[in-house]
Amino acid sequence: MKYCRIFIAFFFMLFPSLSYTADVHEYTLDNGAKVLVVEEHKAPVATFQIWYRVGSRDEPAGQSGISHLLEHMMFKGTPRYGPSVLSKIVQKNGGTNNAYTTKDYTAYFEILASDRITLATELEADRMRNLLLDQKEFTSEKNVVMEERRLRYEDDPQNSLFEEVVAMALKVHPYQRPVIGWMSDLQSIGRDDLASYYQKYYAPWNTLIIVVGDVESDAIVEKIRASFEDIPAGQPVKKIPFTEPEQRGERRVLLKKEAELPFLVAAYHVPGFPQEDSYALEVLNLILSGGKSSRLYQSLVYEKKVALSASADYSGFYRDPYLFFFFVAASTSADIGDVEDYLNQEIETMRKSLPSEKEIQKAKNQIESSFIMGQDSIYLQAMQYGLFEMLGGWRLMDRYLDGIRKVTGEDVRRVAQKYLREENRTVGILIPQKRDH
Amino acid sequence: MRTFILSVSACILFLAVVTMPADHALAVDVTRTRLPNGLIVLHSENHNLPIVMITLVVKAGQIHEPAEKAGTANLVAELLAEGTINRSSKIISEQVDFIGASLNATAGADFTTISLSILKKDLPVGFEIFSDILLKPTFPESEMTRVKERIKGILKQREEDPSFLAEREFKQVVFGNHPYARLTEGSSSSLDLITREDLKRFHAGYFVPNNAIFSVSGDITSDELGALLSKYLGNWEMKQLPENNSLELETRRIKKVIKINKDLTQANIVLGHLGISRENPDYYAVSVMNYILGGGGFSSRLMQSIRDEKGLAYDVHSFFEALKQAGTFEVGVQTKNESASTAIADIHRQLELIRKEPVSDEELSEAKSYLTGSFRRRLDTNRKIADFLAAVEFYELGGDYVDKYAGYVNAVTKEDILRVARKYIDPDNYVLIVVADQKKVVLEE
Numbered sequence: 001m002k003y004c005r006i007f008i009a010f011f012f013m014l015f016p017s018l019s020y021t022a023d024v025h026e027y028t029l030d031n032g033a034k035v036l037v038v039e040e041h042k043a044p045v046a047t048f049q050i051w052y053r054v055g056s057r058d059e060p061a062g063q064s065g066i067s068h069l070l071e072h073m074m075f076k077g078t079p080r081y082g083p084s085v086l087s088k089i090v091q092k093n094g095g096t097n098n099a100y101t102t103k104d105y106t107a108y109f110e111i112l113a114s115d116r117i118t119l120a121t122e123l124e125a126d127r128m129r130n131l132l133l134d135q136k137e138f139t140s141e142k143n144v145v146m147e148e149r150r151l152r153y154e155d156d157p158q159n160s161l162f163e164e165v166v167a168m169a170l171k172v173h174p175y176q177r178p179v180i181g182w183m184s185d186l187q188s189i190g191r192d193d194l195a196s197y198y199q200k201y202y203a204p205w206n207t208l209i210i211v212v213g214d215v216e217s218d219a220i221v222e223k224i225r226a227s228f229e230d231i232p233a234g235q236p237v238k239k240i241p242f243t244e245p246e247q248r249g250e251r252r253v254l255l256k257k258e259a260e261l262p263f264l265v266a267a268y269h270v271p272g273f274p275q276e277d278s279y280a281l282e283v284l285n286l287i288l289s290g291g292k293s294s295r296l297y298q299s300l301v302y303e304k305k306v307a308l309s310a311s312a313d314y315s316g317f318y319r320d321p322y323l324f325f326f327f328v329a330a331s332t333s334a335d336i337g338d339v340e341d342y343l344n345q346e347i348e349t350m351r352k353s354l355p356s357e358k359e360i361q362k363a364k365n366q367i368e369s370s371f372i373m374g375q376d377s378i379y380l381q382a383m384q385y386g387l388f389e390m391l392g393g394w395r396l397m398d399r400y401l402d403g404i405r406k407v408t409g410e411d412v413r414r415v416a417q418k419y420l421r422e423e424n425r426t427v428g429i430l431i432p433q434k435r436d437h
Numbered sequence: 438m439r440t441f442i443l444s445v446s447a448c449i450l451f452l453a454v455v456t457m458p459a460d461h462a463l464a465v466d467v468t469r470t471r472l473p474n475g476l477i478v479l480h481s482e483n484h485n486l487p488i489v490m491i492t493l494v495v496k497a498g499q500i501h502e503p504a505e506k507a508g509t510a511n512l513v514a515e516l517l518a519e520g521t522i523n524r525s526s527k528i529i530s531e532q533v534d535f536i537g538a539s540l541n542a543t544a545g546a547d548f549t550t551i552s553l554s555i556l557k558k559d560l561p562v563g564f565e566i567f568s569d570i571l572l573k574p575t576f577p578e579s580e581m582t583r584v585k586e587r588i589k590g591i592l593k594q595r596e597e598d599p600s601f602l603a604e605r606e607f608k609q610v611v612f613g614n615h616p617y618a619r620l621t622e623g624s625s626s627s628l629d630l631i632t633r634e635d636l637k638r639f640h641a642g643y644f645v646p647n648n649a650i651f652s653v654s655g656d657i658t659s660d661e662l663g664a665l666l667s668k669y670l671g672n673w674e675m676k677q678l679p680e681n682n683s684l685e686l687e688t689r690r691i692k693k694v695i696k697i698n699k700d701l702t703q704a705n706i707v708l709g710h711l712g713i714s715r716e717n718p719d720y721y722a723v724s725v726m727n728y729i730l731g732g733g734g735f736s737s738r739l740m741q742s743i744r745d746e747k748g749l750a751y752d753v754h755s756f757f758e759a760l761k762q763a764g765t766f767e768v769g770v771q772t773k774n775e776s777a778s779t780a781i782a783d784i785h786r787q788l789e790l791i792r793k794e795p796v797s798d799e800e801l802s803e804a805k806s807y808l809t810g811s812f813r814r815r816l817d818t819n820r821k822i823a824d825f826l827a828a829v830e831f832y833e834l835g836g837d838y839v840d841k842y843a844g845y846v847n848a849v850t851k852e853d854i855l856r857v858a859r860k861y862i863d864p865d866n867y868v869l870i871v872v873a874d875q876k877k878v879v880l881e882e
Contacts, residue, residue: 042485043817075735084745087735092803094810113813140748147703148751151771154702157597258700260593291534293527302526305583308590331590362535369537369556373488376818433700 025217031204031233037217046213047378048120049109054201056179065181068101076137078130104319114214118223125227138191157259165265165428173244203234212382251426259432262336267323268425273316279403280411285314286363306334350416354409474675475647479826481654487557489655490819492827497643498547499616508623510544517542519580521573547761557656568669576636585628599705599872607707610868615686642679652827654819690866697872704777704873709767715759715832721845722853728804731755774877791858795851809843
């Protein structure tokens, strides 16, 4: 399947720690493509990942979802390997492959026995330049993506509300649009739009290759050179800068849809990494929401019993400032108004009083432990390097960890005061509708 | 891998150690031990990262609970970490979160799993809490009431999910009176009947060492493991297990179509019937057959036809869920209401075809190379290794399973595939569940 990852909830698994950054081999090909190789010899497997620095953020007006649609078409063949042949070849070799699109980038990956990993270099080089984009395949795949949209959004009341809130919170920045695209845009995008988007962004200047696993870096980079270096660099495209104006008052959206229980989403504008406040926001996120001992669970779920689940969600790993989210699912007997009041009380407490030293330490321990455990998977390791590269370079990992370590209780209270303000928030409420059967 | 060496461990707890020599291609060294109290211990030592992953399987699940008290096993699992004789719910979560560990207990159809993921440096406190929730839970009345209410709420909320509704209905019809027919969580009314005494009795009866498998993978030596087991699980006493009158599964073959009406853009379709249990000798032939039919992602026939050629769905798949006593075969797809009948017709065509004609040589060899070639990826993290070893033990697949797996798969012939397709796929007697906006769906059956 091709997933478009919209709730990126597992990011806190990916945080780095100084003592565990591996030996990274860094190369730049003559055509500008960047390559990172991390040798990890514990198991005879490897992952090959290719990241294009283009996502829904970069889509032209009226073409939301084109990045993700192109991701799907990347599996639809080249003159050399026909439709779906790439996946078949990988599977035949015992491997797995997939891709996902985000607001900022599009990533493709293979995981294979390490003695077969060079298969991936050939297949990825081939589809970077020779994609067929056949009209018939395109028409059919567009239908597949529309089915995917129905599955994930139209028929999922909580995700629908999420989409509403993001669209309302951002009015200028293209982060407003869902990665999967609006239905009407999907309908109108044509095969030629896709072809020019592909030509523009899928080229070595815009490419990052990451290999992690049981490989020899010099040998694998030679294979990569052989497959990729004759591809012309392409013409770099300047990213359009977007700045969301300051929000000056709460925005509210209601969604009436067939559902069983009310659901609340709140979103506050916040900066991302490597902006200085991002570290304290990470820690704040965990104090509110890291495990069953966290404040939101303890208060809303455990003590007051007004919620089935209550969580915060912050990821600083966006190119531009994005949002700090809260999600609360009301319990059967609860009034959604009370749920919101209790949530706001917890936020108010964060703004007023310092968190305890123990809470700060717990958050830092959780970040460190998640990072170390994430290292057990070559896929997550590669993803983590990729994320930092998208924001400026994998070496930022060290800066990130330093930043987290320095966070104090005062920092957490300061960012809570600065960002978790009423004027800065958008609240969405799902009001369940029952229909007669 | 074929020889078993008996030796004596340094740890007094260990009566006999069965060492399975490593298959270096798969890089999994496993030591299997049966402690004097009957606990099976599986240990894979890997020092590449300072982490330890533990999986404890207790053979206590849905199949061990009475119908009127469905949800008992799940409630026991949910409440293990909600209070012990030494710790309150809050102290347990506080301690686990503080060390950045994760500790989860989940009940399933056949067994309950308790998993702990932890940094090596925190092993002593991790083992202490693990042993506390496993051996000394108190099932406080107030926590039980709270958790029951939360489960009821979650069950209600899940009704928003059309695939949940389809699956719930499917299991109910296919399994009839068997416990597998029920939700692990039970129902609102069965939860009301469960008392604190029931939970204590279930725990005291089944959570005993001679009914459990302890599997660990990571940065821990056998001496370290032996010392920790001795200190924290040393007093876990062997006990006679409760009598279990297992229910015979009624193998009815009937056709049944159930339509559920919801305000949806897509029809959520499940089609299938009873399948096989995990110990069925045809398991491997069925695996290869199902890979070709609808288990092999983009290589499968269902995906090629329904997604790739017709653009009808994002996801379509088939699978055999093979549990200890029985299993299901099911095909699942979501497509816009209007194309439901086209998708169902196509599923029927694919089921007919795989029963009618032998698969091609190419399909067979691709399926085999995927299943055998992907095996090592099932063992590439400590979490996967710990879970895998526990499963191999639970299903009694043998200490040499890792070695033998490829042989089992490679032995499957085209004739086997045709035979198992005809035997285990029934084109006439099936259950079809369609959750959709029914006024937009035209069903031909």
